[in-house]
Amino acid sequence: MDSDPTHRVLDPGRDTAALKALTHPLRLKLLGLLRLHGPATASELAVSTGESSASTSYHLRVLAKYAFVAEAEHRDGRERRWKSVHSVTSASNAAMLATPAGRAMLVLGRRRQVEHLQQTMEQHEADIDAGRLGEEWHDPSGIDDLMPRLTPESLRELRDTIAAKLAELTARDEQNPRARQVVLLTAGLPLATGLPVTPADDAAPGAGDGA
Numbered sequence: 001m002d003s004d005p006t007h008r009v010l011d012p013g014r015d016t017a018a019l020k021a022l023t024h025p026l027r028l029k030l031l032g033l034l035r036l037h038g039p040a041t042a043s044e045l046a047v048s049t050g051e052s053s054a055s056t057s058y059h060l061r062v063l064a065k066y067a068f069v070a071e072a073e074h075r076d077g078r079e080r081r082w083k084s085v086h087s088v089t090s091a092s093n094a095a096m097l098a099t100p101a102g103r104a105m106l107v108l109g110r111r112r113q114v115e116h117l118q119q120t121m122e123q124h125e126a127d128i129d130a131g132r133l134g135e136e137w138h139d140p141s142g143i144d145d146l147m148p149r150l151t152p153e154s155l156r157e158l159r160d161t162i163a164a165k166l167a168e169l170t171a172r173d174e175q176n177p178r179a180r181q182v183v184l185l186t187a188g189l190p191l192a193t194g195l196p197v198t199p200a201d202d203a204a205p206g207a208g209d210g211a
Helices: 016-021 025-037 042-049 053-065 100-129 152-173
Strands: 007-010 069-071 081-084 088-091
Touching: 016 053, 016 100, 025 042, 025 053, 025 069, 025 081, 025 100, 042 053, 053 069
Parallel strands: 007 088
Antiparallel strands: 069 081
16 A cells, blocks of 8 residues: 555555455445445445345445445444545556456456446436536536557656646645536557557547537
């Protein structure tokens, strides 16, 4: 784990069991819900996921065993509440790709992030249609689909710059009542040369312009 208490860095060689615990789709979903919405009980999470309370309770205990979640302050003594211990969990891509098991975990995590983007997009559209988001949010929100040519060093610099700027803005807006939860999914996925690529903006009007 690095020095930032909100960010847990896993070592694929040392934390094999912890990484394996995250390969279960429901555990990833539960952890994501706690990070997005804050502390909740197993029963509340069962309603959100369509699972039984027994199932969510079991998987929360597995997440707690590997220190991904912990007990939160209880509203009463009837049912325990759970919270996410960290806002971010990561591991070295190179280390993950070094073994078949690590690669499988990395692929699963990335595909879950894409699913999260789909769910977020649907919720965003519903919020716009229902008037739950004011017009001030319409212009800055969107999805960019860009295909720049970069070296490995430039791609690393770009991702580090985004992370640093995000940390700065999050700290600045933490106590601002106008701030809202924003799902920000960034991707930097190089493609081998010589392979046919069909840019999304050839098929979807507005793709790549933040619309």
